[in-house]
Amino acid sequence: MKKIVAILALAAATSAFADTGIEYEVGTQRGTSAPNIDGAKVRENYVTVTPHTDFGSFGVGLKLEGSRDQTAGANLSNLMELQVEHAVFSVGPVSTSLKVGLGRQFNQSSGTGANGDFNYYMIQPQAKYAFNDAFAGTVSYRYRTAFHNSTDNLYFESNTAKVGVEYAVNKHYELGLRWVDKFGAQEHAKGVEAGVNYNF
DSSP: OHHHHHHHHHHHHGGGTSEEEEEEEEEEEEEOSSSOGGGOOOEEEEEEEEEEEEETTEEEEEEEEEEEESSTTOOOEEEEEEEEEEEEEEETTEEEEEEEEEEEEEOSOSOSGGGSOEEEEEEEEEEEEESSSSEEEEEEEEEEEESSOSTTHHHHOEEEEEEEEEEEOSSSEEEEEEEEEEEOSSOEEEEEEEEEEEEO
16 A cells, blocks of 8 residues: 555656646446356446556556456455556557556455466557547557466456547546457456546
């Protein structure tokens, strides 16, 4: 917790020298077909908070997420992920970026496989098309897997594709709505995600 507070304090302190903000997201996903963990079409709800700071074409952020399956006795799952993003190129209304991250999933269990805690890395290319000064379309793909090499990676490896729209209300607030398709060796789920990005 002390480390998280220190990072948030650093982000606030550097706001005078860089673009600093906080992004909030809420989403829900439901298993659609096999393969799914435990063979069930389970719905998962999640909330994320990501303070971030941009330095020119680079940006850093700390993603904090809490999620839970809507099944009896399901544990609360949390993750903390350090992200670095780089603006790759921008041509006319099209802009692209690449995000990489290191994180840890906390599943509140001492078990192994899908129930255990694990460290992971992720890579996420994304693109945006600006229709005008306010509206934009977005698409992204996220790949995540655990560091250790074992059969448990079937649980940890996931692919997440998102397609959505963003609306800049003003220079401080930006709203987003996205369709989410998450798939991997042990699950396949689809859902929706809404977000608010606030820049100081």
